[in-house]
Amino acid sequence: GKSGYEHFMLKEIHEQPRALRQCLRGRVDELGGRIEFEELSRLSPERLHLVAAGTSYHAALYGASLFRVAGIPADAYHAHEYALSPPPGEALVVGVSQSGETADTLAATRAARGAGAETLAVTNTVGSTLARECDHVCYIRSGPEIGVAATKTFAGQQTTLALLAEWLAADTTDRETIAALRSLPSDVQAVLDNSRSEAVAESYLGSEAYFFIGRGLAYPVSLEGALKLKEISYEHAEGFPAGGLKHGPLALVTEQTPVLATVLGDGEAARKTVNNIKEVQARGAPVVVVTDGRSEADRYADHVLRIPDSEERTAAVLANVQLQLFAYHTAAALGRPIDKPRNLAKSVTVE
Numbered sequence: 001g002k003s004g005y006e007h008f009m010l011k012e013i014h015e016q017p018r019a020l021r022q023c024l025r026g027r028v029d030e031l032g033g034r035i036e037f038e039e040l041s042r043l044s045p046e047r048l049h050l051v052a053a054g055t056s057y058h059a060a061l062y063g064a065s066l067f068r069v070a071g072i073p074a075d076a077y078h079a080h081e082y083a084l085s086p087p088p089g090e091a092l093v094v095g096v097s098q099s100g101e102t103a104d105t106l107a108a109t110r111a112a113r114g115a116g117a118e119t120l121a122v123t124n125t126v127g128s129t130l131a132r133e134c135d136h137v138c139y140i141r142s143g144p145e146i147g148v149a150a151t152k153t154f155a156g157q158q159t160t161l162a163l164l165a166e167w168l169a170a171d172t173t174d175r176e177t178i179a180a181l182r183s184l185p186s187d188v189q190a191v192l193d194n195s196r197s198e199a200v201a202e203s204y205l206g207s208e209a210y211f212f213i214g215r216g217l218a219y220p221v222s223l224e225g226a227l228k229l230k231e232i233s234y235e236h237a238e239g240f241p242a243g244g245l246k247h248g249p250l251a252l253v254t255e256q257t258p259v260l261a262t263v264l265g266d267g268e269a270a271r272k273t274v275n276n277i278k279e280v281q282a283r284g285a286p287v288v289v290v291t292d293g294r295s296e297a298d299r300y301a302d303h304v305l306r307i308p309d310s311e312e313r314t315a316a317v318l319a320n321v322q323l324q325l326f327a328y329h330t331a332a333a334l335g336r337p338i339d340k341p342r343n344l345a346k347s348v349t350v351e
């Protein structure tokens with residue numbers, strides 16, 4: 001059942017601390033400063049192609065960034081496009097799929113196998129077709145997800161891919177990273193306990209459209225924030241790379257279009273995003289900033305959704321939780337059938 005929550009989605013959002021504890025269990029060796037994957041034999045791919053659809057594609061984009069930072073060339077592809085024209089060159093092809101049954105993702109990993117590539121499944125579902133067909137499999141361990149909107153499984157995918165990037169890149173992992181990973185469940189709990197997302201969501205009901213912007217690791221989070229909002233609230237929501245605004249989408253920005261900007265850390269991506277925030281504000285758009293407070297972003301925000309201070313990769317998980325709650329509360333205020341949005345199915349088995 002829904003354990004007292006009004007919707008499975010809200011229950012599953014609140015299950016994230018437990019799901020992430022489960023995901024991390026046995027995989028972070030604090031004393032040895034090492035990440036471990038019991039179920040995987042040693043892999044040393046020269047390059048990775050991550051293939052996925054929908055929310056899982058956003059996790060794949062996030063993962064690909066982390067692999068690249070770790071020194072392993074990696075790209076994320078929409079599975080439905082990859083199968084049609086697989087890029088040349090040898091790669092470990094990683095299918096990222098909650099259900100493990102998505103037709104698009106299976107088509108992509110099958111095409112890869114047909115071309116002689118090794119494949120790895122990153123999935124929530126033990127015994128799924130993807131898990132059975134790939135050469136290697138690792139589980140995100142999120143537990144069953146009933147709501148059509150993927151929530152805890154996105155966090156599980158992010159976390160598993162972050163662990164995989166560390167595991168593939170080096171024999172040892174630094175203390176800060178280990179600490180950030182280990183405190184992820186309690187940091188997510190802190191977001192859940194203190195989020196002001198309900199009041200913020202309610203103050204923007206009736207907006208013409210909602211735009212989500214971010215750079216670097218905040219970019220896939222922005223895409224995911226927009227997808228979540230559009231699928232459960234039916235409001236028009238789009239995610240853009242913050243740097244892309246000037247190349248077109250800025251024409252859509254008005255007083256009627258709140259901009260939700262995710263700003264992580266205080267590096268170059270954060271500084272440049274702050275400039276983009278100023279630009280949308282100059283066009284009269286209300287600004288909601290999701291941030292750890294390390295940059296100047298708060299100063300230009302109409303509302304701030306705060307996340308605990310963390311490393312950028314874990315902060316991206318925390319920021320997404322705020323956006324999940326924003327989407328949920330918007331949809332709840334509009335009385336939408338949150339767990340079963342119109343026209344959508346939990347598992348998409350036809351391309």
Ligand code: F6R
Nearest residue numbers: 054055056097098099102149150
């Ligand atoms: C969004 C959502 C879909 C799925 C997509 C892929 O909330 O749930 O976009 O993420 O259909 O599904 P899986 O991960 O099962 O391959």
